[in-house]
Amino acid sequence: MMPAFDFASPTRNATLPPRSSERFAHAHPLPESGEPVVTHDGRVLLMRPIEPRDVAALRRCFKRLPAEDIRRRFMHSLSELPEPMAQRLCRIDPATEAAYVLIDDRVMPAELRGVGRIFIDEATDSAEFSVLVERDWTRQGLGAALMQRLVASCRERGLAELWGYVLVENRPMLRLCSDLGFTTRMVPDEPGVAQITLRL
Numbered sequence: 001m002m003p004a005f006d007f008a009s010p011t012r013n014a015t016l017p018p019r020s021s022e023r024f025a026h027a028h029p030l031p032e033s034g035e036p037v038v039t040h041d042g043r044v045l046l047m048r049p050i051e052p053r054d055v056a057a058l059r060r061c062f063k064r065l066p067a068e069d070i071r072r073r074f075m076h077s078l079s080e081l082p083e084p085m086a087q088r089l090c091r092i093d094p095a096t097e098a099a100y101v102l103i104d105d106r107v108m109p110a111e112l113r114g115v116g117r118i119f120i121d122e123a124t125d126s127a128e129f130s131v132l133v134e135r136d137w138t139r140q141g142l143g144a145a146l147m148q149r150l151v152a153s154c155r156e157r158g159l160a161e162l163w164g165y166v167l168v169e170n171r172p173m174l175r176l177c178s179d180l181g182f183t184t185r186m187v188p189d190e191p192g193v194a195q196i197t198l199r200l
Ligand SMILES: CC(C)(COP(=O)(O)OP(=O)(O)OC[C@H]1O[C@@H](n2cnc3c(N)ncnc32)[C@H](O)[C@@H]1OP(=O)(O)O)[C@@H](O)C(=O)NCCC(=O)NCCS
Pocket: 069, 070, 072, 073, 129, 130, 131, 132, 133, 134, 137, 138, 139, 140, 141, 142, 143, 144, 145, 164, 165, 166, 170, 171, 172, 173, 175, 176, 177, 179
């Protein structure tokens, strides 16, 4: 039999996901120097804000990506990440952007295994996100760790909403976002594209 709805403790009710403020309650500001992130299988990466010196690592990371992942992240095909675009992605405007990288410094040179980014729109009090984890490093909790960092960053800025466009074929991302409490709706004029949103 289904347990009775527990009004005193909504998080105990299996029918309702926890509020996002509870789901991300452990989030805290990220130190400038970054902090370690441990994968499910025990590998350690450093999560820190992106820096201008990351251009070469970002371009190498892009080269390792399958075409499908590039399309899912950028919503179109791109055979390489041009230097000016990489420069732009690594040199952010802190007033309107935040971006975090996952650095693997067990290899030389250190490699970038994931990136999460938000673009802030003050007019709508919201931020658009994008996230990417290198294929060999997926299913290790890194996508969720990056998304949680982006949520924390939005909260630190007092934003009301975090949202992003996701291709409907992109089951991994839709699943990840639904696990994190985002809601999904189809974009009316863009067949095959969903908008996913988290109220903060
Ligand atoms: C989508 C993406 C970010 C997921 O990253 P990830 O590091 O694998 O995510 P996590 O390991 O944190 O997975 C968290 C949850 O998401 C879901 N998920 C992730 N990959 C999945 C897959 N291939 N199939 C089904 N569910 C999946 C699962 O629920 C998973 O939890 P579990 O492993 O405990 O079952 C990564 O696959 C990626 O970079 N894809 C290409 C770029 C992209 O699609 N970006 C999103 C658009 S901006």
